[in-house]
Amino acid sequence: MNAIPTARLHGKTALITGGSSGIGLATARLFRAEGARLAITGRDPDSLARAQAELGADTLAIRSNTGRLDEIAALMAQLRADCGRLDVLFVNAGIAKATPFDRVTEDQFDEIMATNFKGAFFTIQQALPLLADKASVIVTTSIANRKGSPDYSVYAASKAALHSLVQSLGPALSGRGIRVNAISPGPVATPMFGRAGLPTELMQARKRALAEKSPLKRLAAPEEIARAALFLASDDSSYMVGAEIVVDGAISLV
Template sequence: MSKLTGKIALITGGNSGIGLATARLFVQEGAQVIITGRDQATLDAAVAELGPAALAVRTDVGSLPDLAALFEQIRARFGRLDVVFVNAGIFKGGSLQDSTEELYDEVFDINVKGAFFTMQKAEPLLADGAAVVINASTVIHAGMPGASLYAASKAAVRQLARNLSNELAARNIRVNVVSPGYTRTPIVGRAGASPEQVEGFFGHVSGEVPLRRPAQPEEIAKAVLFLASDDSSYVVGEELLVDGGYGSIGAAGVAR
């Protein structure tokens, strides 16, 4: 039997990158999947690819009215959630001096406020024994110049998972974290980089990763599936690094 047969799964930010790769895998494993995103065109394209087992709901996770509408639609149509992948997020860099209040608000509204209130709105719909996976980042284990706000936002959601794990454990709801390393997704280009700069970035960071390459979204999706399925039934409050060794053994193989 497939690992998610009969399960209802929500993936925020499921219209591209890691979220879309995870949606593909969840559908293959028998789940009914709800994906969200802010761009209607990519949502439509994702649903066309995923087929009848997918539903797309345009949602800005930084907007509480959007979240309320999303979960009301899920409640009315499905009545419950068995899996939630809190994945929606943005990466925008800036040095200490170049960062503005607007940048701070944008990063934290999506990455932290969005994650927290996604969980708050989802909790009444979570079935006992449900699984929640929150997407953080390996950057919380290493200093990266120009990524202070992003790293701080991802450290916040890692701690959020610890606390929610304890809060929801009485209902046997497991909350865990996947922390990807450098992954080939559109998130880098959305930060304003040109195609040439994106390739230069991945070429540079590949030299820092012990496995000497960035991850593919499908590799992260497999880790999410593990945490979302009964394969991880005794795993709770944990963080799974999927980063080619970067966060554990360090850049260029130098132990941390």
């Protein structure tokens, strides 16, 4: 007789930063289907409300700007009060803005670094007291972190910093059985492209060029990244620490 499949995150509580859109929202749907209790964050209240309506009223949808330490502290205080502990922390909130090197301003530099790197760093630091022993921490990096990207040099550097952080924290937190790993997506069809600050036509052309570059001739769907997140969140990845899973349709190999 076939075994009855069990929900892989049954009884677990997961925080997904940037869970109101794209990769984070697709992951929230999958984690929920696998039995997790969810908290998601983002800045835009309307996106959060839409995501909560879809995910269920028991999902905590918390407005929190990850680039601000006071808001990270408030987020953790709320989670402590409402959930008590975290079994899965998906550090996923991020922005990708086009920043041609000769025109990057200090404000653009600070915004990208604060969101993508500083925010992730202090989210993990401030979550430490809440993380259960054997918790899984997953960080969304990007293939830009090793390849570089001429028009996205600040973004690429922020993701390279995250790659380094995962390697530092992997061994450091393993004493408590906390596993820290990363997912490195190639281009994924999410609203992020529309937020890059490019004219629509240029953005569409960029998407087509990226799809054409992949041997699979398409962008990833956010659900394809979510499945890697589920693997890292669950006990299926129990021997993975400080690693980075590349999900890029081989774009970084060509």
